[in-house]
Amino acid sequence: MELRSDIMKNIRVAEPYVPGEQPQHKVIKLNTNENPYPPAPEVERALHMMEGECLRLYPDPAAEALITALAKYHGIKKEQIFVGVGSDDVLAMCFLTFFNSGKPVLFPDITYSFYKVWAELYRIPYECPKLDEDFKINSQDYYKENGGVIFPNPNAPTAIYEDLDFVENILIHNQEVIVIVDEAYIDFAGKSALELTEKYDNLIVVRTFSKSRSMAGMRIGYAVGNPALIGCLNNVKYSVNSYTMNQAALISGVESVKADAYFHETVNKIIETREWAKIRLSELGFVFPDSKANFIFAKHPDYDAKMLFEKLKQHNIYVRYWGSDRIEQYLRITIGTREEMEQLFDVLEKCMEENSEA
Ligand code: PMP
Numbered sequence: 001m002e003l004r005s006d007i008m009k010n011i012r013v014a015e016p017y018v019p020g021e022q023p024q025h026k027v028i029k030l031n032t033n034e035n036p037y038p039p040a041p042e043v044e045r046a047l048h049m050m051e052g053e054c055l056r057l058y059p060d061p062a063a064e065a066l067i068t069a070l071a072k073y074h075g076i077k078k079e080q081i082f083v084g085v086g087s088d089d090v091l092a093m094c095f096l097t098f099f100n101s102g103k104p105v106l107f108p109d110i111t112y113s114f115y116k117v118w119a120e121l122y123r124i125p126y127e128c129p130k131l132d133e134d135f136k137i138n139s140q141d142y143y144k145e146n147g148g149v150i151f152p153n154p155n156a157p158t159a160i161y162e163d164l165d166f167v168e169n170i171l172i173h174n175q176e177v178i179v180i181v182d183e184a185y186i187d188f189a190g191k192s193a194l195e196l197t198e199k200y201d202n203l204i205v206v207r208t209f210s211k212s213r214s215m216a217g218m219r220i221g222y223a224v225g226n227p228a229l230i231g232c233l234n235n236v237k238y239s240v241n242s243y244t245m246n247q248a249a250l251i252s253g254v255e256s257v258k259a260d261a262y263f264h265e266t267v268n269k270i271i272e273t274r275e276w277a278k279i280r281l282s283e284l285g286f287v288f289p290d291s292k293a294n295f296i297f298a299k300h301p302d303y304d305a306k307m308l309f310e311k312l313k314q315h316n317i318y319v320r321y322w323g324s325d326r327i328e329q330y331l332r333i334t335i336g337t338r339e340e341m342e343q344l345f346d347v348l349e350k351c352m353e354e355n356s357e358a
Helices: 043-046 064-074 086-100 115-122 162-173 193-197 227-236 247-258 260-283 306-313 338-357
Strands: 028-030 081-084 149-152 179-182 204-207 220-226 297-298 317-319 331-334
Touching: 028 331, 028 338, 043 247, 064 081, 064 149, 064 247, 086 115, 086 179, 086 204, 086 220, 086 227, 149 247, 162 179, 162 193, 193 204, 193 220, 220 227, 247 260, 260 306, 260 338, 306 317, 306 331, 306 338, 317 331, 317 338
Parallel strands: 028 317, 149 179, 179 204
Antiparallel strands: 081 220, 204 220, 297 331
């Protein structure tokens, strides 16, 4: 039923982000950049040992244990860390806290589509400089007056990683505003911009446990930056919801951070599978920007992306397809296990054979 216009006029209308499908039957799931390996065994053990008693009370609103573990892991002060319910929550808090100048916030035209959703929701003006023909960010597009800058590194869905000189160049040209580097996929890539937070007091680096730490279902993300900026984020958070991090997330997050050997082992396995998958995709004739993430953004010059997406789905293999401007011929394929990727390539090969015979 439609609402009356006099009621409707005072309601905040939002065009929400559309997450990738989470099918409830068993599929080969290569559509939302999850990790194909389970979290560290210590994480599961800690969850099994959780007693009902610890759920009776509110969790620690300051998330002290998790922040202490992260501070130790990164060799930084606790005051430099803000935690939230996945990096989506952290990023939403950053938009609300930092982008209030009334000037347009800048982010690429092809990037994580949630940025636009938050900008619209909070009525923050924004501009989206175009990636170049190779899907690379042109840093000079970010040298003009603006209300803040945000980009992922590696970028999503392109999977292109830029080195620290690139990030620093953007910072040098944007000292008056907050610059956010979304490092959701950095563990599969190269050097992190974390070290630049010591030099630039306007830099916020955002991280997640969802990808490299196999904990998308637990919802843990964090931001690192100057203690004064982190203080501002906390003031906004405590003005919305004090208890964002639940007890299970606090306990299991600490265990994940401590399980460093397991973390490196699984990240390395994914990188190895990615490098092999690049070779296989090239052999099949796909083209793609060089990926430094846990996914590959690929198109085939001779086969329609939507057709491939649908055929794969019929074979219970889910990849991501948007069909939007400039990327209508691209599929984003998450790196699964070697076995899952082998099945993907078998089915792709079959689809391509069937289609060329037609
Ligand atoms: N940033 C980017 C670039 C992403 O691709 C994602 C995953 N959808 C996120 C942030 C959010 O991840 P999460 O909320 O699970 O930490």
